[in-house]
Structures are given as structure tokens and as C-alpha cells.
Amino acid sequence: xxxxRTNSETLTTQLAADLxxxxxxxxAAVQPGQTLPSYEEVMLGSLGRLADHMVLLQLSxxxxxxxxxxxxxQQWLGDERWDISLDALPPDCATALMQAASGAQQNLxxxxxxxxxxxDGIVQKYVLLALPTSSRWGGTLIGVYVxxxxxxxxxxxxxxxxxxxxxxxxxxxRDADDRPFDFQIVHLNDGASALLxxxxxMLQWSRLSAGRHMLCEPAVVAxxxxxxxxxxxxxxxxxxxxxxxxxxxxxFGDIVSLTISDIxxxxxxxxxxxxxxxxxxxxxxxFDATTTEFLSVNDAAVQHYGYDxxxxxxxxxxxxxxxxxWASHSHALLHVGDSYQSGGNxxxxxxxxxxxxxxxxxxxxxxxxxxxxxxxxxxxxxRRKAEAKIAHMAHHDGLTNLPNRALY
Numbered sequence: 001x002x003x004x005r006t007n008s009e010t011l012t013t014q015l016a017a018d019l020x021x022x023x024x025x026x027x028a029a030v031q032p033g034q035t036l037p038s039y040e041e042v043m044l045g046s047l048g049r050l051a052d053h054m055v056l057l058q059l060s061x062x063x064x065x066x067x068x069x070x071x072x073x074q075q076w077l078g079d080e081r082w083d084i085s086l087d088a089l090p091p092d093c094a095t096a097l098m099q100a101a102s103g104a105q106q107n108l109x110x111x112x113x114x115x116x117x118x119x120d121g122i123v124q125k126y127v128l129l130a131l132p133t134s135s136r137w138g139g140t141l142i143g144v145y146v147x148x149x150x151x152x153x154x155x156x157x158x159x160x161x162x163x164x165x166x167x168x169x170x171x172x173x174r175d176a177d178d179r180p181f182d183f184q185i186v187h188l189n190d191g192a193s194a195l196l197x198x199x200x201x202m203l204q205w206s207r208l209s210a211g212r213h214m215l216c217e218p219a220v221v222a223x224x225x226x227x228x229x230x231x232x233x234x235x236x237x238x239x240x241x242x243x244x245x246x247x248x249x250x251x252f253g254d255i256v257s258l259t260i261s262d263i264x265x266x267x268x269x270x271x272x273x274x275x276x277x278x279x280x281x282x283x284x285x286x287f288d289a290t291t292t293e294f295l296s297v298n299d300a301a302v303q304h305y306g307y308d309x310x311x312x313x314x315x316x317x318x319x320x321x322x323x324x325x326w327a328s329h330s331h332a333l334l335h336v337g338d339s340y341q342s343g344g345n346x347x348x349x350x351x352x353x354x355x356x357x358x359x360x361x362x363x364x365x366x367x368x369x370x371x372x373x374x375x376x377x378x379x380x381x382x383r384r385k386a387e388a389k390i391a392h393m394a395h396h397d398g399l400t401n402l403p404n405r406a407l408y
Contacts (some may be wrong), residue, residue, distance in 0.1 A: 015149055018050060019129055022145055023110050026131050035108050038143045039133040043102050049160065050145065057101050057142045063087075064098065071148050076126075096128060101142045104130035114149075125151035166192030166260030168215070172228050173207065174254075180228045183208045183221070183256065195245060195260050214238045214245060215258075227251045283377040285312075286367045292317040292333070295367050304379065306351030320348045322355065336373070339363045356381045 012351050025046075028384035029037030047054065052070035055077075064086045074080045077093050096115035111130040118121055129145040169187040172180040174284045193200045196213040208216045215221075220236055227234050228251055237246040244267040248259040277284055283301035287294050292391040297312045305312070305320070321329045325347060332342075341361045348358050 009382075012150055014274040015127060015147055018053070018145065018147065019112065019127070022050065022129055022131060026110055026133075029133075033356060034134070036132055036134040036140070039135050040130060042133050043143050044127075051149050053145050055097065055144050055146060057086075057097060057144060059101060059105060059142060060139055064101075067141070076146055096126070097144055100128040100130040100144055102123075104132040104142055105140055108132055121154060123153050125149050161190070164191050164194075166195040166258070168192045168260065170208075170224070170256040170258065172254040172256070180225050180254070183224060192258075192260055195262055215242065215247075220247070224249060226255055228254065234308075277374075280376075283379070284375065285377075286372045286374050287317055287363065289364065289371040289373055295370065295372055301377070304350075304377075305348070311351075320350075322347050322349060336362070345384070348377075357384050 002241070026037060026250075029041035031037070041058065043054070050204050052072040054068075054070045055066060056068040057075045058065050058067050066082065066084050066086065066089070068082055069077065069080070077089055079089060081088075086098060089097070094113075096113075096117075096297060099373060100111055100113045100115075103113065109132070109163050113128050113130075115126050115128055117126065118124075125145055125148065127145075131143045133141050133143065135141045167189045168185060168267060170183040171186050173182040173184055175181050184205060185203050186205070188200060188203055190200065196203060196215065198213055203211075203213075208221055213260055215238075220238060223234060223236050226250055231251050233251075233300055235251045238245040238247055243264040246261045246263045250257045250263075277296070278298050280298055281286065283298070283304045285297040285301050286292055294312050297309060302309050302312065307315070317329070317333075320325060329346070339362065342359050345357045346360060347355050349355055357380050359378040359380055360375055362373045365372055365374045367374075
């Protein structure tokens with residue numbers, strides 16, 4: 001993981017002095033009428049200890065490569081070779097060098113940047129100063145000064161502290177027969193402390209068997225112990241009177257990593273949806289946007305269409321469409337946005353084989369993690385029959401049923 005950007009932070013005294021020396025040296029080497037100083041004037045002879053921090057890049061003519069490296073840079077790269085391609089270097093180092101060198105080459109000026117590298121879980125910040133120079137053999141040689149500015153932080157701790165979700169690490173405790181029977185909390189973040197409603201100091205190093213929080217429930221501990229035996233992952237729902245938590249657990253040997261999320265508001269929205277969906281007098285269903293499988297149907301749909309719920313949930317939309325409308329229905333689905341209403345009548349087939357005419361209204365939703373559509377159906381069969389009857393009466397004699405003058 002690497003990020004290179006223009007540096008505006010306060011540097012250490014020694015680092016600031018090094019940067020000032022190099023920039024003055026580059027500026028002093030620029031001759032009248034020249035855009036860039038020569039490589040020999042800047043890089044050779046007088047760098048002293050700074051040479052250990054320099055890497056010389058050849059960017060002109062073919063593949064970018066490393067011509068020379070100082071001892072400090074060799075340790076940073078983990079590679080002592082010269083005259084190698086940038087592609088042979090660790091990707092994060094190669095990216096940082098290339099971006100800094102490109103900035104210098106584009107501006108024809110020294111380019112100061114910073115880069116962050118992850119080594120063994122520790123994020124280290126480095127300063128890179130790229131100095132473009134001309135070569136007597138043609139092209140551009142760029143010397144890049146590399147040095148750490150002393151800024152470090154633990155990536156794992158940063159991830160732990162930056163999320164509102166709870167993160168907990170447990171280690172299994174085994175009995176004399178080598179069977180796991182309990183867990184000890186070895187690490188947790190502030191998010192876990194807030195969700196478990198106990199301070200970090202009280203939770204860390206405590207055993208679940210001795211605790212009084214939601215992770216200590218026997219059913220939860222049993223699921224975690226089973227996970228130690230079989231490995232892999234599990235998702236556990238923990239519900240109480242006032243909130244709902246979702247627990248994602250992953251086992252690595254005797255270590256279990258937990259992610260705790262508060263899904264109380266989500267549960268309340270789901271309950272509200274269910275109340276409006278299940279109790280609605282209009283036929284409603286949710287279908288999968290990709291497969292058109294029915295994902296859920298309400299009681300009104302079951303009663304109105306005559307299919308039992310299990311049969312409905314084994315069907316796709318095509319099975320309630322008349323065969324002669326398959327193409328038009330499928331075409332309409334391809335052009336549905338986030339919400340829609342049918343522009344005309346559709347025909348649907350009920351369980352007894354009879355056809356009804358309907359209008360449909362839908363909205364895109366996420367249902368059980370799947371992209372779908374919530375649909376409301378309005379049966380207009382009887383309305384269409386009544387309209388047809390009125391139209392017939394308007395053009396036929398009421399006694400003889402013969403066409404009247406209005407028909408001609």
C-alpha cells in the first residue's frame with residue numbers, strides 16, 4: 001500500500017537539512033541557458049553520506065530502470081542489485097519511485113513527495129526528493145533521495161480504532177483433555193467496548209464464562225466452540241429486549257476473530273417492511289432482479305392467485321405469464337429502472353389456469369442480500385369487464401341486443 005503526494009508536513013531537523021542541501025546543490029548546478037543541470041555536477045563527488053540515500057533512475061529510452069543505489073536505499077528496497085528494471089523491485093517501492101521521478105521529469109524541477117509503506121503491519125512514512133538531471137549520453141537521469149521521517153503507526157491498531165463496529169480477538173482455553181471449553185478476550189477496540197457496554201479494561205483478558213455481556217450467552221459460546229472444532233466462518237444473531245447485534249466469527253486454530261455490528265435499526269426497518277408487506281390487502285411479492293425467482297409473497301398474493309406459498313417460492317415470473325406475452329414481459333424487465341408502473345394491462349395466470357388482467361407497480365429493493373423488486377399488483381379484470389359491458393350497451397338495443405345507430 002503506497003501513497004505519494006506533495007509534502008507539506010514538518011520534517012525532522014536532519015531530514016530538513018538534507019533536503020535543503022540537495023535542492024541548493026541542484027539549483028547551483030543549473031548553468032545559464034540550461035533547463036537541467038548535468039548529472040555529474042549534482043550527483044558525483046560531493047554528496048558524502050547523502051549518497052547512501054540516493055537511487056539513480058534512468059527513464060529515457062526503453063524500460064525505466066535503476067542504475068545505482070546507495071546502502072540505505074538497498075536496505076529499503078531489500079535488493080542490492082544495480083542496473084535492473086523497476087518491475088524487479090517491490091511494487092510499493094517501485095510505484096513511489098516512479099511517481100516521484102515522473103513528477104520531477106514533468107516539471108523539470110526537484111519534486112518533493114511522501115510515501116507510506118507497510119512492513120510487518122507497521123506503516124512507515126518516507127520522504128522522496130527527485131532531482132532531474134541531464135545526461136551526457138542523452139535523456140534524463142533522475143536521482144531520488146529516500147529517507148524515513150520517523151512517522152510510524154501500527155496498521156492493525158489503526159483499523160481497530162477507526163471503525164464503529166466492534167472487533168474482538170478471542171483465544172480458546174482448553175481443558176486437561178485438550179478440548180476447548182472457554183474463551184479469553186485478548187484484544188478489542190473501543191467499538192466493541194461500546195457495543196458490549198463495558199470498559200476495555202474490564203473486558204480485556206476476561207473469560208467469557210465469567211462475563212456478563214452478550215458474548216457470554218451460552219448459545220453464543222456453544223457456536224464459537226463449534227467453530228473452533230470445524231474452523232471456517234459463522235454469523236451469529238444476538239438479540240435482546242432493546243437491541244440486535246450481528247456477530248461475524250472467523251476461526252484460525254485456537255484464535256477467533258469477531259466483528260460485532262449493531263443492526264437494531266435495520267431490524268426495525270425489516271419489521272416495518274414485514275408489517276406493511278404481510279398485512280397488505282393488495283397482492284405483493286419480491287422477485288430476484290436477475291433470475292426473476294419469487295423471493296417472498298404476501299398472504300393476499302397467495303389467496304388471490306391460488307398458489308400455496310411454497311409453490312410460489314419455487315416459481316419464476318415467467319410461470320404466471322401467458323406464453324404469448326413472454327417476449328413482451330421480458331423486454332419490459334430489461335428496461336425497468338429503480339421504480340416503474342406498467343404502462344398498459346398485463347395478463348397473469350392463476351393456479352386454476354384462469355387469466356386476469358393486472359396493473360403492476362414496482363420498486364427496486366435489496367432483499368436478504370439480493371437485488372430484487374418489490375411489486376404491487378392491481379387486478380383490473382372486473383373493471384375491464386364492466387367497461388366492456390358499458391361500451392356494448394351504448395351501441396346495442398337494450399331489448400333486442402341489436403346494434404343501434406350509434407354503432408354506424
